[in-house]
Amino acid sequence: MKKDIWVLMEPGQADGYRESSLALLHPCRALADTLGGTLTAVALFGGDVAKGAAIAGAYGADRLLLADREALDPAAALASLAEKEHPWAILAVSACETREYLPRACARMGTGFAADCSGFALDAKADCLVWTRPAFGGSVLCDVVCPVRRPQIGTVRSGIYQQRSIPRALPAAVSRFTPAQGDSPRVRVFRLLRNLAEDGIDLENADIIVAGGKGVGGTQGFRPLRELAAALGGAVGASRSAVDRGWISGSHQIGQTGHTVAPKLYIACGISGAIQHLTGMLGSGTIVAVNVDPNAAIFQYSDYSVVGDLFEVLPALTREILRH
Ligand SMILES: Cc1cc2nc3c(=O)[nH]c(=O)nc-3n(C[C@H](O)[C@H](O)[C@H](O)COP(=O)(O)OP(=O)(O)OC[C@H]3O[C@@H](n4cnc5c(N)ncnc54)[C@H](O)[C@@H]3O)c2cc1C
Incomplete structure (x- = not known):
């Protein structure tokens, strides 16, 4: 089985991706190389194709999986993509948005969620990721594993990894998709409001x-x-x-x-x-x-x-x- 790694790109300022999402591509590039899989940047919220491909490639992604319009239900969109492509692990930054939609996506996929981690490492013998997570207000660090179900999904706090671009990198190959909508008869999402502070600063x-x-x-x-x-x-x-x-x-x-x-x-x-x-x-x-x-x-x-x-x-x- 191919072990592909996905990193979710949260939207940043000026139609770009959040810096902490791009920073997460660097350790994931090394992980994908060790596993012999590909590294895909996933933009559930859409965006510019050429700009997205250039930036995802510059930070180490082989491929950009880009929504052709903003996913109003990112949990449903991600679960439906993962069902088709079977990534081995999905990583994202800890943010208000990922805290909201990723647990719902995990529930749809029937897999576990390691939230707000301070790092992750490959346990090659156990064939899974070991997530490090501060618990009890940061007084202890615990290891979290998802030994059986795939994909393994976790979020990593921003500031842990620094952005590192690859010199003379090629743009990432682009695959487009139309985001699946949620199927709840009781909930309809019309618009997503970004979690920017009142002064518009991220x-x-x-x-x-x-x-x-x-x-x-x-x-x-x-x-x-x-x-x-x-x-x-x-x-x-x-x-x-x-x-x-x-x-x-x-x-x-x-x-x-x-x-x-x-x-x-x-x-x-x-x-x-x-x-x-x-x-x-x-x-x-x-x-x-x-x-x-x-x-x-x-x-x-x-x-x-x-x-x-x-x-x-x-x-x-x-x-x-x-x-x-
Ligand atoms: C489950 C849970 C989650 C929580 N999540 C968060 C969270 O995300 N973020 C968070 O911040 N807290 C969170 N808290 C609350 C947290 O425990 C504290 O109550 C809170 O951080 C205290 O805020 P504070 O420092 O502003 O207030 P206080 O602890 O009341 O401190 C006020 C300080 O201001 C100083 N001060 C007063 N006047 C002046 C002055 N004129 N000039 C300079 N200094 C002055 C005082 O000396 C004092 O040190 C959470 C609590 C729980 C239980």
């Missing part, structure tokens, strides 16, 4: 994030964060405490039940550092924390720790940045 691809927690004190309290983010060309994130209080929309939430992010710079303002928040941002390059409490847990993880009131620290920082 948090999971942002290089700089200024995130606020309960310490911002209210909706207006996010203003100095937005000003700093604008000065730095970054995005605004939030803890669940801020989201639950209705100070900012859920699309900004970072953590276990929000986005997993890995920006180059993460500035945590008025965030205490609960494990459920840390889970979503510890992959960041440099972490700066601003908190009035010198004993806040976030300071154990920050590269730069500012003990102070965010309403004094942030405007001063923004002024300084704009002056240069």
